[in-house]
């Protein structure tokens with residue numbers, strides 16, 4: 001017959017093995033934790049309030065303002081990775097609260113040159129120690145038709161008058177990506 005004390009401690013050990021670290025969903029695009037689900041609420045006459053009754057598959061990211069693919073995590077994304085994801089979205093033209101600008105020197109080279117440059121920026125992957133020491137994907141250089149170009153990303157408050165107080169928060173940030181010729185810099 002099992003010693004009751006031993007049984008209890010075994011049960012405890014098993015419970016702690018089975019207990020998992022709490023998880024939460026993030027948006028796999030932008031890294032936001034502001035994810036909501038479509039759901040139905042039913043009226044509860046006892047509590048006099050609406051109560052969650054069914055949750056559906058559709059997930060929505062409040063920062064991307066669109067459908068979210070979810071990623072489950074036990075720790076928040078590191079700050080540089082969150083910034084890098086938002087910057088990557090901006091380069092691809094999908095950032096919440098973002099603007100893409102090009103310099104007058106760029107525009108003087110014509111629409112085809114500018115659209116080629118936009119495509120290069122969107123597809124840019126060559127981030128490394130030398131051009132991206134903070135791993136935020138906020139700067140890059142490349143060449144088109146023998147011309148050297150840069151892009152850089154700056155973080156402004158929504159009024160565009162001062163810097164953003166928190167570049168990891170798209171609600172508090174307007175990201176501005178500027179594409180320029182090296183000679184404009």
Ligand SMILES: [Zn+2]
Nearest residue numbers: 027030061064
């Ligand atoms: Zn998102």
